[in-house]
Amino acid sequence: MSHSRFRRGAVRALAATAALFTLASGVVGCAGSSDTATTEDGKTVLRYQGWAGDVGFHELAEDLGYYDKIKLEWVGDTTSGPQDIQSAATGDIEFGSAFNGAVVKLNAAGAPITSVLSSYGADAGEYTGYFVLDGSPIRSARDLIGKKVGMNTLGAHHEFLVREWLAQQGLTQDEIKQVELTVVPPVNNETALREGQIDVAAINGIFRETAQERGGIRPLFTDRDLFGAxxxxxxxxRDDFLAKNKDAVADFVQGTARAIRWTQVTPREEVVARLKSIIDKRGRNESDDAIDYWRSSGIPVAGAVIQEKELQTWIDWLVRNGELDEGKLTATDLYTNEFNPYANGTFQPESGPDGEVLEGQK
Incomplete structure (x- = not known):
């Protein structure tokens, strides 16, 4: 948090730099086996990658009993959002999740993928802070020229957000290039900041909460500062999977959207207890400590309906930075809300996870 999961830095272990951005379109377009597995009772099996110590919205949806036509199959853990969607594009898994800037870049490389549901974001409870030491002379974007910013991976959320903030603060592209973006595992980022190895640390989730408890740091900016919620x-x-398994994708989206909505309208204590129980039941020999720091879904839109601006923002960003030809991609070509019950008329946009009307809820 990233970036099909709750985006909490506590569970973002080592993340490799996104190799997908150098893949040729012919490579990223290759799909795996065209044969889709089914269970004995006829459910379509959807393979996915997870995160240690974390629970994806899809995993919650299955636990809540929101799927009728699909069965999830965990095939291992991923190292980053870009890696996750690359695996989806090449057919190693059926779905993945990543930062929308990475999704746009993979589309631009020729990958046959479609976004079907929002997977993480920033709101009042969930966000990433870009922290400096209390005594640091860094107070503005210009102060970052020649300085190091630590983050879990390049080519994804943190890199885009840092570069966007610097641009919004008036730095030129040449000046932005002088800010050194450095890969630091999330578990080491706070220590690297306090020991002076980096000047700014991108911290979220349990790491943000515990670092602030220890004191001595302050946020230079947060991802909420750029675009709000x-x-x-x-x-x-994958497009080919969607074409051949439309009912399965529709079931995946409706169930996952309802699970996200469940977290949006359910008391925090109940959500935390449910997530802990899921980790305990799946038996992967992992800690559930990060769940104690769960604050919100991070997704500000009811039922995770995709908004055009959430993809168009990064298309425009890539065009502005000379990384994408203007007009090559349009946001509306990259996503669909067709299967989301909060967008297709099945439920009222602000109803609960079972379609019930909720008073005073977003």
């Missing part, structure tokens, strides 16, 4: 990532599926 905003969905930053999406679930993607």
């Amino acid at each position: 905003f969905s930053y990532g999406t679930y993607v599926v």
